[in-house]
Amino acid sequence: MEFASSYFYVRCAATTEPSERPRAALPGEGSNARAGGAPVLPMSQPVEGCGVAMGPVYDQVYETVPGVGMEGQGPTYMNHSTLPQPLTPSSPFYADTGFPPPEPSGSYDGSRPAAAPQQPAKPTPIPPPRRSRRLTPQAAPPPLPPRPPNMRRVPDYAEAMEPGVRAQPGVPAPLPAPLNPEKVGPKAGAQELTEDVNVVLVNLAKLVDIKEATALAVTPTYCQDCSAAMSSCSHIQELHTSVWKCEFCHKENCLDYRYNKGSCREDQVYVHLSNPTMTEDIADSLVVFCVDISGSMSVTFEQQIGMSVGESLYMSRLQAVQEAVSQSLDYLLQTSPRTRVVLVTFNNEVTIYGDGMGVPRTLQDFQLIDQEYLKSRGMAEPQPRCISESRDALRQRLLTLQECGSTALGPAALVSIAMASRKPGSKVIICTDGRANTILGNLEDIAEEKIYQSSKLFYSHMAEYAMKQGVIISVLTIEGTDCRLLELGQLADKTGGKVNITNPASLYSEFELILEDDVIATNVTLTFIVEQGLYFKHEDEVSNKCVKQIGNVVKDMTTTFEFGVKDEVREELQRRDAIPFQLQLGYRLPDGRSVYRIVSQERPTTTQSAMVKENINLGVLQIHAAQTSARLAMDGRMRDAQATALTQRGLIEDVLSERNDVEQEAIYESWAQSMNPIYSGLSHLSQQKATAPAVYEAVGSKKDRDSVVKSFSDDVANVVYRLKNAKKKMFKKPKFLVAI
Numbered sequence: 001m002e003f004a005s006s007y008f009y010v011r012c013a014a015t016t017e018p019s020e021r022p023r024a025a026l027p028g029e030g031s032n033a034r035a036g037g038a039p040v041l042p043m044s045q046p047v048e049g050c051g052v053a054m055g056p057v058y059d060q061v062y063e064t065v066p067g068v069g070m071e072g073q074g075p076t077y078m079n080h081s082t083l084p085q086p087l088t089p090s091s092p093f094y095a096d097t098g099f100p101p102p103e104p105s106g107s108y109d110g111s112r113p114a115a116a117p118q119q120p121a122k123p124t125p126i127p128p129p130r131r132s133r134r135l136t137p138q139a140a141p142p143p144l145p146p147r148p149p150n151m152r153r154v155p156d157y158a159e160a161m162e163p164g165v166r167a168q169p170g171v172p173a174p175l176p177a178p179l180n181p182e183k184v185g186p187k188a189g190a191q192e193l194t195e196d197v198n199v200v201l202v203n204l205a206k207l208v209d210i211k212e213a214t215a216l217a218v219t220p221t222y223c224q225d226c227s228a229a230m231s232s233c234s235h236i237q238e239l240h241t242s243v244w245k246c247e248f249c250h251k252e253n254c255l256d257y258r259y260n261k262g263s264c265r266e267d268q269v270y271v272h273l274s275n276p277t278m279t280e281d282i283a284d285s286l287v288v289f290c291v292d293i294s295g296s297m298s299v300t301f302e303q304q305i306g307m308s309v310g311e312s313l314y315m316s317r318l319q320a321v322q323e324a325v326s327q328s329l330d331y332l333l334q335t336s337p338r339t340r341v342v343l344v345t346f347n348n349e350v351t352i353y354g355d356g357m358g359v360p361r362t363l364q365d366f367q368l369i370d371q372e373y374l375k376s377r378g379m380a381e382p383q384p385r386c387i388s389e390s391r392d393a394l395r396q397r398l399l400t401l402q403e404c405g406s407t408a409l410g411p412a413a414l415v416s417i418a419m420a421s422r423k424p425g426s427k428v429i430i431c432t433d434g435r436a437n438t439i440l441g442n443l444e445d446i447a448e449e450k451i452y453q454s455s456k457l458f459y460s461h462m463a464e465y466a467m468k469q470g471v472i473i474s475v476l477t478i479e480g481t482d483c484r485l486l487e488l489g490q491l492a493d494k495t496g497g498k499v500n501i502t503n504p505a506s507l508y509s510e511f512e513l514i515l516e517d518d519v520i521a522t523n524v525t526l527t528f529i530v531e532q533g534l535y536f537k538h539e540d541e542v543s544n545k546c547v548k549q550i551g552n553v554v555k556d557m558t559t560t561f562e563f564g565v566k567d568e569v570r571e572e573l574q575r576r577d578a579i580p581f582q583l584q585l586g587y588r589l590p591d592g593r594s595v596y597r598i599v600s601q602e603r604p605t606t607t608q609s610a611m612v613k614e615n616i617n618l619g620v621l622q623i624h625a626a627q628t629s630a631r632l633a634m635d636g637r638m639r640d641a642q643a644t645a646l647t648q649r650g651l652i653e654d655v656l657s658e659r660n661d662v663e664q665e666a667i668y669e670s671w672a673q674s675m676n677p678i679y680s681g682l683s684h685l686s687q688q689k690a691t692a693p694a695v696y697e698a699v700g701s702k703k704d705r706d707s708v709v710k711s712f713s714d715d716v717a718n719v720v721y722r723l724k725n726a727k728k729k730m731f732k733k734p735k736f737l738v739a740i
Contacts, residue, residue, distance in 0.1 A: 001583060001601055004199040004624070006615035008603040010565055010573045011194065193609040196647055198563040200581070201620045204553045208521040208587050210595060215271040218260045220598060225251040226545060228529045230259075231600035232266045233580045247580045248529050248544070268598040286384070286426035287332070287515070288342045288416045289325050291401070293318060295347070296434045296481070298403040303505050317433055317478055320504035322398045328511045329391045335515075337388040342381075342419060343397055346412035347405030348438070352377075352419075355384035356393035368411040369439055378418025407434050410441020410458060413491065417466045417473065424470030425519040425552075425590050429511065430491070433478040443484040446710060453706075456487050463494035467551030470522030470588070474498040474514045476507065477714065486634075486709060486717040496552035499721040501714060517554050519590060524550035527584040528561060533569030534579070537562040538628050538644075553587070556727045560624035578602040616655055618664055619728055621648055622671045626726035629675070633720050636705025645675050674726075677719050 221230040226249040237243045242255040297318040305311045325343075332339050343353040350363040361381075367373060384390065409432055420426035437444035441459060446452040466473055474497035477483045489499040498517070502510050528536070528546045536546045546561065565573060573579065582600045589595060606612065625648035632641035649672065656665060712720070 001581065001599060002201045002203065002617065002620055003603060004201075004617050004620040005197050005612045006604075007606040007612055008563075008579050009193060009197050009609075009612045010570060010605050010607055012570075012574075012607060193612060193651070194647065196562065196644075196651065197612055197616060197621070198565075199560060199620055199624045200563075201558055201560050201623060202526070202583065204524065204526075204550060204557045204559060204585075205520055205555055207583075207585055207597060207599070208524065208553050208589075208595070210269055210271070210589075210597070213267070213269040213597075215269050216263050216265075218263045220263065220268060220270065220596075221253075221255065221259055223249060223251055224253055225249045226529060227527075228582055229268070229584065229598045229600075230264050231268065231582065231598065232264055233582075233600050233602050234264055236261070247531075248582070249532055266600055270596045270598075272594045272596075273592065284338055284340070284423070285336075286340045286342065286420050286423045288344060288420050288426070288428045289328075290344045290346070290412050290416045290428060290430045291321055291325070292407060292409065292432035292434070293345045293347050293401050293403055293405075294407040294434060295404050296407075297321070299433075301504055315504075316403065317504050318401060318403050320507055321431055322401065324507035324511050325398055326395055327508045328515060329387060329394060331512060331515065332387045333391055338386050340384040341387050341390060341394060342384050342416075343394055344412055344416050344419075345401060346408045347403075348408060349405070350408055350412045350415055352381060352415065353394075353397045354381060355390035356395075356397040357385060357390055358382070360397075363411065363415070368408055371414060371440070374411055374414045375418045378415040379422060381419050406437050407432065408438040408440075409436035409488075410438065410455075410462075413441070413473075414462055417462065417469070417471055420471045421466070421469035424522045424588070426471050427497075427514065428466070428471060428473045429476065429514055430473065430488075431476045431507070432483055432488075433481045435482065435484050436488075443487055446484065452710070459487050459490050460494075463490045466491065466495045467549065468523070470519070470552060471495060472497045472517075472519060472552050472554070475500075476510055477501050479503055482714055485714040485721075486712050489717060489721050493721055493724065494551060496554045496557065499718060501718050519552055519554060520557075521553040521587040521589055521595075522551070524553050524585065524587040526550050526559075527586075529582045529584070530563060531573070531579050533566050533573050534563045535566060537564045538632065538640075556729065557725075558623060558727060560620070560627050562624060562628065573605060574607055576605050578604045613655055613658065618652055618655060618668070621652055622667070623726050623728060624648070626671070626675060626723040630720045630724035630726075634709070634724065636708040638708055649675070674719075674723065677716060677723075 221244070222228065223230075223244075223246040226246060228246055228248045230244055233247055234244055235247070236255070237245065242259060244253045244255055245251070246253060298316050300314045300316050301320075302312050303315055303320075305313055329341065332341065341355065343356060345351045345353070348364070350368060352361045352363070354360075361377075363374070363377065367377075409430070413428070413430055416428045416430075420428050435443040436455075442451055442455050446455070463473070473491040473495045475485070475488055475492045476498075477485060477488075477500075479501050485499065485501070491497070492499045496519075498510075498514055500510060526546075526548045528548075530536075530544045532544050534544055535542045536544075539546055548559075550559070580600065580602050582598065585595075585597045585599075587595055625645055629641040629645040632638075632644065652668060652671075656668060
């Protein structure tokens with residue numbers, strides 16, 4: 001876990017002025033401390049070294065009671081101040097004197113002396129307090145003895161505190177330098193930070209890698225209420241039995257004999273393999289090329305030959321795909337010859353060529369409507385041979401492809417996913433140049449709300465099915481076309497694949513990037529638990545526990561979380577020294593092993609904006625702003641997306657203005673250009689399509705948000721998908737920006 005700051009920032013209440021911000025209570029302070037002023041000590045607070053319960057001298061009234069006292073002592077001083085916490089009748093003090101305890105009184109007003117009770121029971125004897133020199137004049141102290149001749153006038157420690165400055169007779173010592181206001185509190189008139197800096201980045205690719213981790217043989221101990229695991233942040237109380245008070249929900253859990261203190265680490269790794277024979281061969285994976293051969297694939301484009309100007313040729317889109325797939329077969333033969341490759345094409349029919357060495361199977365008409373039938377046909381396909389055996393046959397099948405018909409993309413994608421689901425970690429590469437226009441998954445007639453919602457739900461369910469089966473889907477479309485990438489891109493977004501719009505001449509480069517991006521883990525489930533007083537922002541539920549189905553994890557894959565502070569516990573969190581965080585990750589490795597990893601950390605709290613700014617990580621904020629804004633934009637919450645992007649941009653600019661970091665400024669420029677579609681382009685586009693401000697609000701109806709999402713072009717959707725999967729290295733590369 002990588003936090004945006006070294007401190008967890010707890011902002012003071014919004015209704016509190018900077019000069020009246022509450023502070024952590026000092027030892028012994030009660031709830032009667034006045035906000036904004038000097039704390040009022042409770043009148044039952046004992047004075048250090050006195051052993052007598054008394055309040056401040058200036059808030060108490062004493063009088064002597066003649067004839068009342070203990071043997072051998074003078075008159076007893078009576079205190080008429082009220083006691084918020086009176087001594088109990090069983091106290092030894094009252095047992096020795098025989099006096100009854102005083103009656104409890106009302107509230108205490110520190111602005112004036114407390115009034116004596118109208119009908120006090122009996123005087124309460126209290127020993128005389130220490131007298132103040134201001135109240136009672138005393139005799140002058142005796143003179144000091146003469147100074148020895150060998151004693152220096154200025155002691156050594158004074159010179160050590162102020163080197164080079166010597167005190168001289170009659171000259172006052174210089175005053176100490178004033179404290180830096182940034183360290184003791186915010187400047188006068190300075191704007192206080194918001195809590196948008198409480199962000200954490202989770203590098204999933206690093207967490208699922210257990211090569212350098214040591215697996216534990218025991219089982220973790222969980223809280224009975226919140227399911228948090230005991231870790232190095234936990235505190236065990238040894239009473240009549242071992243008790244663990246959960247640091248997240250404060251539930252007291254009794255520990256039994258299975259409790260192992262050695263397992264309470266910051267990083268805990270548990271590996272389980274139920275059946276060693278289930279260990280899978282990582283190199284034995286499956287790649288499915290799902291290629292569009294509809295009539296629109298016959299459109300030609302100009303391809304330059306060599307470096308000389310004027311030498312070019314014209315080729316169709318299908319020819320470009322054929323050439324790119326053929327080169328990919330050669331690449332796989334060289335890098336992973338045991339990989340199995342399958343070819344599936346679609347127009348108005350779906351044709352399954354398999355490894356090219358058998359008879360093609362064709363699905364048509366009503367077969368393309370039944371989802372269950374399509375799944376069963378895909379899973380029933382025979383096991384394809386390795387690329388080392390099937391490359392030549394697949395090349396021959398590629399050369400026979402012809403463009404014609406409509407685009408049955410939905411059925412073809414479902415059959416391809418079903419075929420790949422037999423081997424977790426397999427890949428499906430979809431290449432198309434137009435909208436799906438058959439019944440199942442129709443994206444042509446989105447003007448009709450029922451058809452649009454049905455097709456959108458179909459692609460969403462198909463993406464979840466692929467995610468559960470450990471299949472990664474990548475979607476490539478041809479530039480200059482409209483494929484409704486926003487809905488089709490769900491297949492790649494939920495499964496860890498790539499979404500891109502590419503030139504036909506660059507298809508092989510895109511195929512190569514997809515083939516290089518191997519799966520690190522599948523069936524990944526993430527659980528994040530925080531303190532009860534916190535909650536996760538921008539999530540479906542306002543809770544201190546967040547559970548996400550990640551699915552597949554590939555190289556450099558990250559996700560971010562932002563925490564909010566509940567107002568009712570804000571002051572309590574300000575008094576806390578640190579706040580615990582725990583991440584639980586369950587996943588399956590490509591070799592078949594099941595792993596559960598628990599990472600726990602604590603973060604110190606602060607209310608000082610300056611301390612947060614000095615220790616801020618701009619890279620984490622940039623990735624979080626990109627991912628969160630894109631996710632909100634995909635949901636149609638444009639105003640929330642723009643507000644998040646602008647807030648983070650202002651904070652980053654504020655931090656950079658105080659630093660002299662050329663590299664960070666260059667990265668910021670790249671990030672700002674990448675975010676431009678969020679805080680400017682999409683706003684202009686949405687305002688053309690929407691007529692009511694309610695469309696932008698998070699509380700707007702789903703229909704209103706869908707109307708905004710429908711207006712996204714493929715270029716806009718492509719940028720938003722890339723921002724949603726933002727990575728650190730993305731902002732160090734050349735800027736990417738599309739014209740909107």
